Amino acid sequence: MHTKAFWPTPRRLGYHMNWVGMIAALVVCFWALVAVIGPMLSPYPPGEIVDFDYYGPISAKLWMGSDYLGRDIFSRVLMGARYTVGISLAAVCLACISGVVLGMTAAVVGGWLDTGLSRFLDALNSIPSKLFGLVMVAAIGSSIPVLIVLLGVIYTPGAYRFARALAVNINTMDFVTVARARGERTGYLVTREILPNITGPVLADLGLRFVFIVLLLSGLSFLGLGVQPPNADWGSLVRENIGGLPFGAPAVLMPSLAIASLTISVNLLIDNLPVKIRDRSE
């Protein structure tokens, strides 16, 4: 194609995406961008009291009203994106990488390693996630690195189970048998034979798990056990302003809407991923 400005739209790259997926992708990209440059866009410093009225309404000056101390909610939501998206993204990467590595290794090695690991991680999986979070926060306290590791550990068993099921299927394929007959090591089998064949589903699973982690992180913060003041993610913002709920203050509603827009968009994006145009099978 010899157009002057070649802009790699999905269609030019040979992909088709429906409009629901398009909108969802835009919202996800928007929040990712806000997480990176959000504080630069905020009209006021997030910690500064700018309004004498607490739980103020939406106005031209304060786009999302003011919170229980009279701080600008819009600036605080922009700042909170950094914590919600950042912590969740780090945790989901941790969970999926460890889950996928363990899952593939268990499937390839098999034997007692597979049985033992599966049993143990299944047992971990049968502790309700919110409860696990509560117990661990009670024991070790709450800071951002702890939260990342904790959320990562809570969602590792799920990622493990998913990756193992995929890897077990690939493991029975002829090319793996051939590689094994060539005398390749486990590391080679896992990285060169199994991994490239499960990347797609694993990435979709990563998206779903990201939603779970955002929800759990917000839930913990809402209980006052997640991100601690003076920092605030979206769950903490809802918690600190819950007193405004009887008046229907926008300070409660706006951070909740931010969470909902992110999680619903990620879900919709996964359900409407771009499909290759030539591939009419689905």
Next chain:
Amino acid sequence: MVPAPIFPKGPAMNPQIVRLVLGRLGVALVTLLIVSFVVFAATQMLPGDVVEILLGQAATPEAVAALREAMHLNDPALLQYGRWLIGLAQGDLGMSYANNLPVAGMIGGRLANTLMLAAVTAAVAVPVALFLGITTAMHRGSVYDRIVTTGIVAVISVPEFMIATLAVLVFAVWLKWLPALSFANDVTSLAEMLRVFAMPVITLCCVISAQMIRMTRAAVIDALTMPYVEMALLKGASRRRMVMRHALPNAIGPIVNAVALSLSYLLGGVIIVETIFNYPGIAKLMVDAVATRDLPLIQTCAMIFCLGYLTLITLADIIAILSNPKLRK
């Protein structure tokens, strides 16, 4: 050819079913043991010296050493774990660090409150969810189906506290039907009880019925693709008869399984709902215990929750085994 009877002959059950069910119960027991170990290890082994928290200002080295000895904290970890487990099995739940009351006494009434909330929620949510799940499957692809399924995706992907805050906004702030965030401990009349229960129950119902509708719908749709259902259609059965008489009896197993699984979502919901509505239940007790780092109370509450969760999951699995027609002789 003799047609296979639908139910197992006589009182004797299929030995394969008995073996599978017993195996499942065994797995549940082992899991409970591992879970108890994780809970114990997390709360007991990790940094933060209990004794120093307990003594506070009076934490002289001698007092710390003496109390450590008195609380058997110098014993090997496994011994402590064993002692804790035996105490738990005998109903000795230890003393709360915060106010030195026996944990069993603190939990008793609160557990009843939480179970009451769960029972009311289940009584409301299960019939509604089954109705919606079955009717959406019957009218798959219709506008009604699409509205319900979109609503489910929305409910599943937002946090529970958001559903609670929306319920408050709608029913208390805009419609002014119910009180906002108060819980009256002295309930005198039935009307008052309804008002108090309404908001937590509405929230929890949304949380658990979303999953239940989704799984019920999937189970019925699955049954509707079977050849015998098509046969019923070809014979001229009405859509209603096709679903009610032919598909549904065979989907009962998966549906009951789905109901038991969805009820396990109550746990996550109940923690948020009791906190937001200030409901005097066991989850609120546990969240408060986490804030004060009251370890014996946390351990007991965690074990009660895990036990409830495991019971529901195991029940779901056993129902799935029992309802599998391939296992009938």
